[in-house]
Amino acid sequence: MALGKDYTGQDCSLSRGLELLGERWTLLVVQNALYGVRRFNDFQVRLDIPKAVLSDRLARLTEGGVLEKRQYQPSPPRFEYLLTDAGVELWPVIYSLSAWSHRNIGGEPPRLFRHASCGSGLLPSSDCPECGSIPPGEVEMYPGPGPKRTDPVSRAMNRPRRLLEPVVPA
Amino acid sequence: MALGKDYTGQDCSLSRGLELLGERWTLLVVQNALYGVRRFNDFQVRLDIPKAVLSDRLARLTEGGVLEKRQYQPSPPRFEYLLTDAGVELWPVIYSLSAWSHRNIGGEPPRLFRHASCGSGLLPSSDCPECGSIPPGEVEMYPGPGPKRTDPVSRAMNRPRRLLEPVVPA
DNA sequence: CTACCTCGGTTCAGTCATTGAACCCTGGCT
DNA sequence: AGCCAGGGTTCAATGACTGAACCGAGGTAG
Numbered sequence: 481m482a483l484g485k486d487y488t489g490q491d492c493s494l495s496r497g498l499e500l501l502g503e504r505w506t507l508l509v510v511q512n513a514l515y516g517v518r519r520f521n522d523f524q525v526r527l528d529i530p531k532a533v534l535s536d537r538l539a540r541l542t543e544g545g546v547l548e549k550r551q552y553q554p555s556p557p558r559f560e561y562l563l564t565d566a567g568v569e570l571w572p573v574i575y576s577l578s579a580w581s582h583r584n585i586g587g588e589p590p591r592l593f594r595h596a597s598c599g600s601g602l603l604p605s606s607d608c609p610e611c612g613s614i615p616p617g618e619v620e621m622y623p624g625p626g627p628k629r630t631d632p633v634s635r636a637m638n639r640p641r642r643l644l645e646p647v648v649p650a
Numbered sequence: 651m652a653l654g655k656d657y658t659g660q661d662c663s664l665s666r667g668l669e670l671l672g673e674r675w676t677l678l679v680v681q682n683a684l685y686g687v688r689r690f691n692d693f694q695v696r697l698d699i700p701k702a703v704l705s706d707r708l709a710r711l712t713e714g715g716v717l718e719k720r721q722y723q724p725s726p727p728r729f730e731y732l733l734t735d736a737g738v739e740l741w742p743v744i745y746s747l748s749a750w751s752h753r754n755i756g757g758e759p760p761r762l763f764r765h766a767s768c769g770s771g772l773l774p775s776s777d778c779p780e781c782g783s784i785p786p787g788e789v790e791m792y793p794g795p796g797p798k799r800t801d802p803v804s805r806a807m808n809r810p811r812r813l814l815e816p817v818v819p820a
Numbered sequence: 821c822t823a824c825c826t827c828g829g830t831t832c833a834g835t836c837a838t839t840g841a842a843c844c845c846t847g848g849c850t
Numbered sequence: 851a852g853c854c855a856g857g858g859t860t861c862a863a864t865g866a867c868t869g870a871a872c873c874g875a876g877g878t879a880g
Contacts, residue, residue: 674867700868700869725876726877727875727876
């Protein structure tokens with residue numbers, strides 16, 4: 481990750497994971513991909529991230545097998561970044577870290593999550609208390625009490641929706 | 651986190667969590683604290699981290715309520731850093747990210763984990779497949795097939811042991 | 821009493837990453 | 851012909867990380 485140096489000498493899987501995912505912005509990009517963001521411009525608008533950094537992060541995540549870059553129309557050529565299966569498997573990591581942060585740092589969450597088919601809120605592990613482990617496609621996201629961004633991408637995301645459902649700004 | 655700028659403008663808990671935990675080395679420090687490392691020097695030896703950075707990370711984690719600094723002997727004055735309850739709650743986050751990295755990036759793990767009382771390996775969520783959610787104190791860590799560091803702290807850690815049990819280098 | 825050792829740091833110059841603004845190119849649209 | 855959108859690249863300034871050197875309090879061996 482940062483500073484050209486990797487975590488050489490470290491012997492654990494975590495350090496290898498952090499080389500790919502541990503840089504600034506990277507996990508927020510993955511989070512937004514889970515929320516349905518797919519296009520360069522939409523990531524940029526929603527995250528307020530410098531374009532050069534976004535470009536780098538999308539490229540690394542693509543190399544690393546977390547995202548896949550696809551052309552979604554031939555002309556003008558336009559691209560989107562989709563989560564791979566490996567990328568989707570990051571949902572429990574991202575949710576559990578969000579949940580930890582909410583419990584231990586505070587702040588009102590702008591978005592809440594529930595199991596779409598039974599309506600239960602999720603456990604910190606991202607499991608459903610009634611049904612156990614559930615895939616992200618069955619998780620419904622809906623507005624919570626916290627403050628929300630007002631850019632078009634965030635507004636499109638604030639309507640109740642499943643994870644992974646593509647965001648289409650107005 | 652990095653660059654004096656925080657993730658201002660972001661509206662999610664995750665960004666607040668990453669301000670505290672998302673810097674280089676921070677999560678590895680917490681991981682090693684879960685593995686039983688407590689002293690400045692032991693972190694430094696095991697992680698090969700610049701002392702200035704370690705000093706900064708321990709201070710931030712202490713401010714942030716993840717660690718607690720304690721003097722464990724009066725003379726000469728010596729200190730240790732213990733995980734708070736909030737810090738211990740990071741175990742599922744760290745384990746699930748490690749497990750993801752192992753599945754999706756590869757490499758042999760130097761350490762494996764099982765539920766001490768029933769002997770089952772852990773699910774990716776860090777739950778026991780037989781007993782469900784278990785506290786870190788009931789997780790036993792034992793050597794896996796992967797390469798291991800040979801510094802004294804790592805060697806002390808490579809004996810089978812519970813999470814959180816203090817590491818005592820030879 | 822002196823020299824040396826450990827622990828737990830701090831200081832500092834050099835290197836590398838991030839930022840934000842400016843620019844660029846392709847291909848529509850008017 | 852001129853303008854716009856999407857998806858980037860370039861570049862100077864700023865800030866973080868690195869590694870080596872240094873430091874001070876308190877033991878301890880000679």
